[in-house]
Amino acid sequence: MEVNVSFNLNGKKVSVTAPPAKSLLRVLREDLGITSVKPGCEAGECGACSVLLDGQVVTSCLVMISQVDGKNVITVEGLQKDGELDPLQKSFIDEGATQCGYCTPGFIISAKGLLNENPNPTDEEILEGVSGNICRCGAYPRIFNAIKKVVKKNVI
């Protein structure tokens, strides 16, 4: 059995036909050509497939496509506005917060979700906010700095 699901992806309406239990991650990668969501574990452990679902950070590997009908999905591709990188994306570049880069989109989405909910987080809240994402290259100090810098700018 397949279901027809329509949702808003990075500001555009999309429709897909897929088995209802197919993960949002697989639909994004296999049916919609969105490859920034990475299947690092497909078990909700690593955070590399994080997306914003109606503004909430979720690991798209644990979301069934049938749960997405009528909702808003934002991936890192959707953060750019008029070709301009989001301040978080710029900050990740400036602070050298990427190494292999495989975890980067997931971290940026988690940070975006955190700042949407709490534009002025404390250091502890920043750390807690992205503690569900794994970076095996260990770019953590620079990832923290990158997010912190955006927070500081928001405050000023």
Add this chain to the structure above:
Amino acid sequence: MITESISKYSYINKSIPRIDSTDKVGGYLLYLTDLKLENALYAYTFRSKVAHGKINAIYTEDAEKVNGVKAVLTYKDIPAMNGYGAIVPEIPVLAYDKVRYYGEPLALVAAETQEAALEALSMIKADITPLPVIHSIDEALDENAPKIHDKGNIARHTVVRKGDVEKARSSAYIVLERSYETPMQKHMFLEPEGGVAFVDEEGAINVLAGGQTPYRDRIQISRVLGIPPEKIRVKNTPTGGAFGGKDDITVQIHLALLAYKTKRPVKLVWSREESGIAGFHRTASKIKLRTSVDRDGSLLSNEATIYLDSGAYQSFGPTILDVSIETINGPYRIPNYVIDANLVYTNNGIASAFRGFGAPESNFAIESMMNELADELKLDPIDLRLKNILKTGEVGPFNNEIRHAEGLEEALKRAKELFYRPDPTGPFQRTGVGIAVSVKGVGFGTLPEFPSAAIEIAPEGRVSIMFSNVDYGQGINTGNAQLVAEKLQIPLSQINVLHSDTKFAPDTGGSSASRSTFNAGNALLLACEKALSELKMEAASYFMTKSDVITYKDGYFYFKDKTVSIYELAKRLRFKGKSTRFEATLEVPRYTEAVEGTLEVPHMVYMYGVIITKVEIDELLGKIKPREVDFIADIGNVINPAIAAGQIEGGIIQGLGYSLIEELNYDKDGKPLNINYTTYVVPVITDSPLINVEFIKSYEELGPFGAKGVGEVSIIPVGASVADAVTDAIGKRNYKLPLLPWRII
């Protein structure tokens, strides 16, 4: 220390953002497991559920009948050699007589749909008679132990010695004898092993898969398929993390075999659990040291017995053992030593390269020993090291003349200012500080290497640089672009990097042994010199003069009041039908003779580092929190301080995982127990301490613009420094990593 403001360079010593970082933050960078080929088959691997056993039969008939199945391959389908392995090709591509670890591949399936492939996979049956499982080094060494290989359970044994240890020991003030153990560590890169393969219109087999060494992958594929390497293309970039775990073959041969047999594009990606079961890991170690010291703290002798667990086969095991031999004396003056080194087979998966490559194992032993000797001698641990470190120009323990060791002395002196115990943050908390020194050779030691690299000057105003080393996150793309920009004095924006693809890049070797910058950088600089010399002659022709009166600056040649750009000259060369691609080969400087009993000892160029770790321990829970880590590095001249510091920070964090929480375990049947991020826990951002990285001002003349290497230097000494800090906090020494709460209390 190096600061950017005082640098005399235009493009190096500069923290330029990675050239691929916009693609990475934008989500546009396509990793090889992201590739979707039209008409591609889905491929899966059938693996053994027996860790050690005799194969009686593999039944594939039912699987072959499944609708949509295009291939079910076993060892019978391998055209030529059924073996691979970076040093000794003894690992079966598909097992044929025995299985030696849980998860060993027995068959491959490729089908039109995922469902068909999985159905076929479920229909393959293997008839295997189990044999007793060897779980550990100790079990493997038991004389009644079953033999994993016909030759026995010792893959390599060698003894290296110098001087007279008995005599030295008998006159010593203190002799300490200790045993140390380190665990198997999983790489746990975020992108699992995987990629795609296809046969192109010229009949060549293209394998695009995460890896570290494209030309060696190509040779290994070629031997198995029995077709010449020129008919195979390997591309390894981009790769989502490797750390040594993608240096030997993972999926490449299986992919090539399936594409070759089916003539269809194929995609094969391991699941996280499959990566956990069948991927490589770091050698576990058991090291015994008996070390003696004089009353004044001078080291007199070191007797080491090293056992490394290679798992079921040797991948890089023999050379990992060499690095453990070379680093077991630390960077110290030890006139008498005996090193008895053993590489042992067990049924624990396959151990292979992992950042540090035998050095973290040995370093934990010798640096823990140094800290305990300092305690016994009632000497400051930094003073004890200052007394014993080899100085520039001295002859080292392996008859090598020591180059540029002054950086280590400076780093130790700086460490004195940072070495203090912090105050606890609250009640029931204890704090401690620990220290260790890191040393590791850059490159392959005495093994010959001749890396080639090329640059091509396009009249349109671009310089392409070509090398085969892989950028898997360490930043070699950016670093090499900076080196070429500096050499040619042209903006970085004019440089285009083509790398780690046998289709475009000459063989520069792979990314391992902290040597990519040294080898590829040097070879690229040679290629630049070749280009400039050739272009100068073309400029002479253009200016109608002799080449020796022409000068060069910022991408232009000058003669009197006239100028011509390298791009204009490239246009002229093309017009004349000449090539604008310049390739050069480097003869890597090395000692030509390996120390007897070793394959590659010693190295000529060493990286150094000093680490200070400050921990806080919860008295009630035994939980160790690393609070602050200082790392003072001598990595030669620093091409890109931010990227180099990022490498050092990352190595420290991986090292903290290794020291505190990470340990791959197998059950009684030889089945791995922790194969995903829930069961094999790696550090997350809240585990990351405050890290302070400092670079010693240093210049290695043999390196490109004075650079040595950086990738491995920081992970090596973490274990000993953490164990030392824990000792400082709780007053009890620990000899086994990881320092789990129940081990330290």
